[in-house]
Amino acid sequence: MSATPVNAGKSASELERWLDGFVRDPSFLEAYPYYAAILAKITPVADPSVKRMAISLHEGRLYLHVNVESFMAEPQFLRGVLLHEVHHVVLGHLTHPKFVDVEEPELMDLAVEMSANEYIEEPLPPAVTCRAYSNVGIRPGQSTRERYEILVEHAKKTGVRPRPSAGEQGAGTVDDHRFLARGRAAPGGVAQTAILVANAVSEESQEHEAEEAQQDRDVPRRFLLAGRTPARIVEELMDTTRLPDEPLDWRTALQMFAARARAPVHTWSRPSRRFPHRIFEVPGRSWSLRRSDVPHLLIAIDTSLSMSKIELEDIARQLMVLSERAHVIVAECDAAVSRIYPFAGRIDKVTGRGGTDLRPVFAPEVLGAHDVDGVVYFTDGDGPFAPEPPPVPTLWVLTKPTAFGCPWGQRARLRPHK
Numbered sequence: 001m002s003a004t005p006v007n008a009g010k011s012a013s014e015l016e017r018w019l020d021g022f023v024r025d026p027s028f029l030e031a032y033p034y035y036a037a038i039l040a041k042i043t044p045v046a047d048p049s050v051k052r053m054a055i056s057l058h059e060g061r062l063y064l065h066v067n068v069e070s071f072m073a074e075p076q077f078l079r080g081v082l083l084h085e086v087h088h089v090v091l092g093h094l095t096h097p098k099f100v101d102v103e104e105p106e107l108m109d110l111a112v113e114m115s116a117n118e119y120i121e122e123p124l125p126p127a128v129t130c131r132a133y134s135n136v137g138i139r140p141g142q143s144t145r146e147r148y149e150i151l152v153e154h155a156k157k158t159g160v161r162p163r164p165s166a167g168e169q170g171a172g173t174v175d176d177h178r179f180l181a182r183g184r185a186a187p188g189g190v191a192q193t194a195i196l197v198a199n200a201v202s203e204e205s206q207e208h209e210a211e212e213a214q215q216d217r218d219v220p221r222r223f224l225l226a227g228r229t230p231a232r233i234v235e236e237l238m239d240t241t242r243l244p245d246e247p248l249d250w251r252t253a254l255q256m257f258a259a260r261a262r263a264p265v266h267t268w269s270r271p272s273r274r275f276p277h278r279i280f281e282v283p284g285r286s287w288s289l290r291r292s293d294v295p296h297l298l299i300a301i302d303t304s305l306s307m308s309k310i311e312l313e314d315i316a317r318q319l320m321v322l323s324e325r326a327h328v329i330v331a332e333c334d335a336a337v338s339r340i341y342p343f344a345g346r347i348d349k350v351t352g353r354g355g356t357d358l359r360p361v362f363a364p365e366v367l368g369a370h371d372v373d374g375v376v377y378f379t380d381g382d383g384p385f386a387p388e389p390p391p392v393p394t395l396w397v398l399t400k401p402t403a404f405g406c407p408w409g410q411r412a413r414l415r416p417h418k
Contacts, residue, residue, distance in 0.1 A: 019044045034225050035086045037200035055085045056179035057094055057189055080122035084174050087116040087226045090197055090233050094180055095189030098145055104152050111147035113173050119227040125174055132168035194237045197230055254318055295373040296327045302379035304334035304356040316347040329370055333361050356383030362390040
């Protein structure tokens with residue numbers, strides 16, 4: 001398929017058909033299956049105000065701004081710039097609060113750009129790379145935030161701005177960054193990104209079985225995003241989901257938690273062809289979804305707290321949405337687990353109302369009996385908890401604004417509808 005885009009005067013629907021046709025091109029799909037799956041979920045718009053491309057988030061939707069005339073003049077850069085835009089998305093450059101309100105915005109912009117350019121082997125227009133700033137300590141594989149901190153530390157120690165090595169591109173961006181800062185203020189943007197990655201990769205994994213890695217510890221390049229496994233991308237996005245003084249809304253957290261549970265992992269499920277004489281002794285790495293494309297989640301409700309009927313109905317509504325992507329099991333618990341049952345669409349009332357103990361739900365006999373991939377616990381947090389984390393990820397949905405001393409698990413606040 002030709003890389004030449006449609007004419008600049010084409011309509012939005014024609015531009016969408018062009019991008020859809022491009023990402024479904026067999027050569028692009030073969031080389032970049034996960035990138036194609038993500039691009040297929042982004043709406044392209046013709047935008048002559050950008051130099052080449054830009055990515056934006058508006059009212060919950062991702063948009064790819066395309067200067068069509070630019071790529072008519074330089075079609076050789078189309079693939080590389082598309083990969084660059086996907087990197088901005090999956091690395092959280094568009095949505096993550098850790099890139100907001102930094103001390104040195106220009107240095108952050110530099111770090112963002114070199115990270116978005118890393119791992120791209122397709123032709124790019126003149127671009128900043130991590131190699132250009134190796135003289136100040138920038139190295140391959142560092143995160144965007146690490147690079148920013150190195151650049152800032154160098155500026156503070158030397159009193160001068162970091163400068164590129166001789167002969168290297170030191171400034172300028174492949175695309176237009178004007179929309180990045182706006183996207184980071186969008187509520188739920190990080191969760192949306194994590195869900196996009198998990199869903200796109202899950203869908204693609206149903207059709208593409210990974211090839212054996214050249215080295216046992218490696219994942220094939222075509223099954224990576226920005227040099228990372230999709231599971232690691234989701235983990236990094238979940239690392240800090242909101243600014244510390246603004247608790248994450250529990251509905252957003254619940255969606256993000258489900259996305260994490262669905263993120264593919266790599267597994268040692270078949271013997272390595274590199275050691276045929278040691279078949280069944282030396283495993284080979286293959287790429288797969290978790291146990292099932294539909295994870296099993298245990299939703300624990302602390303029945304000792306005063307959970308109102310309105311709150312229970314709100315939880316049930318959210319679980320209805322979640323149940324489309326996961327097997328949902330409800331556990332009612334105060335000082336002990338009183339009952340466990342599959343979620344059937346409603347939570348009218350709960351039993352218990354005794355004291356609070358947050359440990360019984362995580363007992364091996366409970367987790368083992370239901371073989372869950374994660375636990376979501378609605379609680380006021382006022383009770384003893386296990387000192388060590390369980391073998392599955394946990395999301396605490398706290399119903400009161402009081403301090404919660406548990407050192408493990410993700411957290412969110414229950415916010416009833418106004």
